[in-house]
Amino acid sequence: MKAPRAASPPQSEAELEERARSIAGLTVRELAARFDLPLPESSTRGKGFAGTLAELALGASAGNRSEPDFVELGVELKTIPLDQRGRPLETTFVTTVPLHQILELEFEQSPLYHKLRRVFFLPIEGEAPLPERRFGLGFFYSPSEEELAIIRRDWELFGELIATQEMESIDGTLGEIVQIRPKGRDASDRVLGPLQEGSAEGARGEEGGLAYARPLGFYLRTSHTRAIVARALAL
């Protein structure tokens, strides 16, 4: 049996939903077999495997571009691991923090806003061994006006901390819906960010108003995704 290639992009939200229905109930092992992909040797080494499988099966535009997964639909795909009671086990990564741009961007222009406008959540069992995890039934989500107001407040809080040279004080405790946490290869990873006052030039790699900083990411708190999932299951 020949391995099927990645599905073509869905032409509508209805088509995306239909494809998701067709894989609901399948395990990671079963879906990997359809694409002739070897299973990761351990869950430690396969952290993104289920998400990649879902992209292949649903027809997300492959690759790692800074675009929505379904470009034509403007939809972002997120697999979300749930416990047996249907509660998220992990926070949800949204997008990298644009350290060099955040001071100039209004919320409506931010990658955070654009990624969250329209999301297709695909639940997956999170407690079984990776190969045995089953995909659930996916559903669409858009933030309400109330949620958007809170997310905008979070965005502006972080922007202000960076603008006032308090980047070092940003940690995972801040933000009501969205938090900022490290998102790098390891703790020594660095990207070019805004120059912090008082930093030793040269020693920190200062370069035309930029300095090296830890790469950071926006994540959705489980308290929020829990509410989203609960709402979707209740419908």
Place this chain on the structure above:
DNA sequence: GATTGATCATGT
């Protein structure tokens, strides 16, 4: 048990 900071794999 929930949370925060650290980490793994892959593609361009």
Place this chain on the structure above:
DNA sequence: ACATGATCAATC
């Protein structure tokens, strides 16, 4: 180097 896909594991 940096984006994508996230989960692991030490600590609170």
